Amino acid sequence: MSSTAPKFASFRPKAKASEQPPPEEPRREEKEYTKRESSRDRKRKSSRERKRDERRSPPREERLRDESSKKPYFSDRRGDVDIVKYGTPNRYDVPSYRRTGYGNVLGLPHQKIDRENSTDKKIYMTPLVRQRQKRMLTDKHAANESRRTLRLIKVAEPPQSDATRDFIALSGARKRKRGSQTDSEEDINAAPDVDYRGIDEQHDPDKVDDPDTYYDSDTEAANTISEVTQKNSRLIRETRDDPSNLQAWLDLIDHQEAMMKLDRAISELSAADRQNLADVRISTYEEALRKIGDADASRVQLQAGLLREAQRYWNDEKVATRWQHVLKKHPHSRRLWFGYLDFAQSTFARFKYEDCRVTFSQALEALHAADSVDDSVTSQARMHLFVRLTTMMQEAGYQELALAAWQALLEYHLLAPLNLATDKMQRFEEFWESEAPRIGEPDSKGWRHLSTEDAVPPTCSIILEAPGGPVSSVEDYRKRELEHVSKLRYPGRSTDEVGEDDPFHTIFFSDLKDILVNVPNAPAQIQIDAFLCFCGLPPLAEIPKRRPWWEDPYLQRSRSETKCSTKLEPETPRFAEAFSQYSLSPLPSFYTTSDILIQQTFSLESSQLDPGFVRNILKSLATNLPDNEAIGEYLLAFESVHFPSEVAKTAKRLLKVNPTSVRLYNMYALAENQLGNTAKASQVFAAALAIKSSSAAHLQLLQDYVWQALHGDDKTEALRRLLLSDNKTQGSITSARSSLQSTLEAALLASDLPSAVPCTALLACLSYLTSSYNASAALSVHGNLTSWLASHRLHTSVHAESHAQAIAQFLAFHVSHAAVVRPSLVRDALEPYIAAFPSNTVLLSVYAANEARFAIDDRVRGHMARVLNLSPASSASSWAFAIHHEALKGAIAGSTAHSIRALYARATSGDAGAAHSPSLWAMWLRFEMAQLRAARDTPANRRPRRDGGKSKWQTRVEEHVTRVRAAFYEGLKRVPWCKDFVMLAFTDAREVFTDEELMRLYGVMAEKEHRLYVELEEPRN
Known part of the structure; x- marks a missing residue:
């Protein structure tokens, strides 16, 4: 081979350097050996003779060691005891190895060099068959695995080739020898390349494998840490200078999480870190309460925050005692009562239905008395409390009482006889006890139009198929319980034969009186x-x-059918198809x-x-x-x-x-x-x-009329309806635009936003239809109203949200009907509105559908991560949409069952806002059941292994069963009041649980005082 190699001048061997004298400092092995020999011969030889002997005749062990280090490999059966002493092998004893390219080493055919863990001191080998290494720039978790950030660098332009050279340079970016006289400043500052053919070159620890990326300097990382610590010092100083500054205390408490994350390799805190953070925050809250002063509103906010953190650190008994102590000091605080109700309803160890119902009644009574004391306790706040109470009743199984409470409220406040000034409660008692048809029931006329003397109770047509009495079979219990729940849903009458032995089926006035007294007569629209x-x-x-x-x-609650999301079939689906799928979010949120x-x-x-x-x-x-x-x-x-x-x-x-x-x-x-x-x-x-009419409803009518034509893809008809004329001349267009513009200006001048929003949408449609369907022209019109809302600090109002939805509607139409649409058009237009309304599923659906056409960008996952990480209290709607979006993406776009499961886990963690959402827990359980059934239906070799062990299919199925159980029991702890969730173990997940486990779950429902129609007895042996 050497005979055919070209004889370039640059490949001529250089003159050998003069031989350097050996180093005076002896190696570690020689030192240790000398010490051992000198101790043996101290009495026989003098110091001079020992040194002379050592120079004359090196010991046999050292000769063997020198010879072995020169061999390609050698066998050491005795080992080196100094490894234990010094904690590392002697690098002079490690034989040299030969790389064969692509990370391979001669003599190790089944291993490769681990490029992530190897350094200039050590070389780590890793098996060939292992998990694929993640790429540094495209890995979604790369930011969490290192504290040091990466930045892209611009690749240097290759230098001009020198025609006078008699060789071809393999790399023009290599740093030259320091002694070269042609070195430039750029060459000196250039990063050295690694020669992968050798092992003696010094390794640069700051250099990464990607030549286009470099670590940020330690100075930049130190600056980040310095900013966090400086902010902490500034906040502490502000609280000391002005102890009554509530916002300073809250900022300091919130900043402790950033302090906790300093010098951590991952951004998310573990459960233990969360507890430590809660301990730190509790101490800060207590210090703030000592120094804040007597301002009641500030103390209430601090107490609420302290008790929220205490639930993560204290035991339940201590937290409950502290809640009761705080409520005695602030008995009329809406914030504290809602916090206490959250604790009482969601704490598994303490929840019992009757205790929780009494707590709700106490809260209603306290807020009713606070109506004249605290302006923040409005009729709307008490109506919110009433919705919470009746929903808890219904989900615990007391559906007749919950419905009767709503029937009584609507009849008493909205359908009461006119001019009834005195004895209203007594008159309503007579109406209720007459058992006449009530609101919602057939032949109901309402209290206003009914005479109690002529009242006739409705006939009961309910027939139960199963006989009464206890049962001992779990399957019989399931059938009979579901039948009773379905047929005995509405309040019964004393004359009904069905359910006459059930004390909870018939609802009397005494069961409702306390509720009616404490629930206010709010406006009809609020009650409905x-x-x-x-x-x-x-x-x-x-x-x-x-x-x-x-x-x-x-x-x-879920407002759509609870089914597992179906993945989008094509890799790049059409916008209309993707939008229709994303719009079916299980927990929608919109104006x-x-x-x-x-x-x-x-x-x-x-x-x-x-x-x-x-x-x-x-x-x-x-x-x-x-x-x-x-x-x-x-x-x-x-x-x-x-x-x-x-x-x-x-x-x-x-x-x-x-x-x-x-x-x-x-x-x-x-x-x-x-x-x-x-x-x-x-x-x-x-x-x-x-x-x-000149009302906002007339403008909304015209807008819907125009959009009817647009949805039918008849742009000509839409323009005709906008102009309100068949004459489509420039004059008529100008006249229509002037009319709409003057209407808009008048609406803004009068702050009539319900009229300004549809008027702006009509102006935008007119600009779009008269400018060759230019979307930018329409967005410019919408942008004017957005600027006006921002200047008047109304950018987060419901009217601003309605305006954002109008923009999303226009963009959805434009993308569906235009030939070519830049993805950045929709992206740039919607992102500011999504920032203002992060839970709005209309905006998120249009955004996701637009990005689904370009799945490689995957901006929606990054956007949802930013939205959901803003606060641990992100809404359940945001979590539900993120899960829905992940389920629709499919494996091609990077979605797997594990990524969906991880989102469920984050959404229902202790700090998340959806941790106590029964709908989300039911969705997770059904998702795990779907995965289990898919695993069981997967064709696979189900025969056991030769050694008698389980097959891979059986192991995989058992893993899914374990996940179903884990999701169910964790959900049971988070939503202990919800009987419907427990009943999922008897229905949807029946195949996972044994009869013995279901008997125990029945005992749990009885312990939590859920409404049980049928008694389940333990089977007799």
């Missing part, structure tokens, strides 16, 4: 909206303020408008109520409250799903009472369009536009 939350239905449309119950994790309300499924799966019962309640309220258009509007939307043949009749009846209601006309047209009657819908729209 709260009832819809109890039923698990969407909120009313066009509500001027957010209601707190829609954001409460204890009340967020309800008429066009969004008509698209809802109105699922009653979570509350298991009959659609006819809810429809009767809405009809009674719409009839007796004709001025409240929102109720009639909601009734039409509800009937379009459950009773489509009744929509036209109901609309005629409502419009007969209120013939000038533009909102009712609009919803009726939308309902007809949703049912496929496009021509009929267009006629209703046109008739409604003839009604002269």
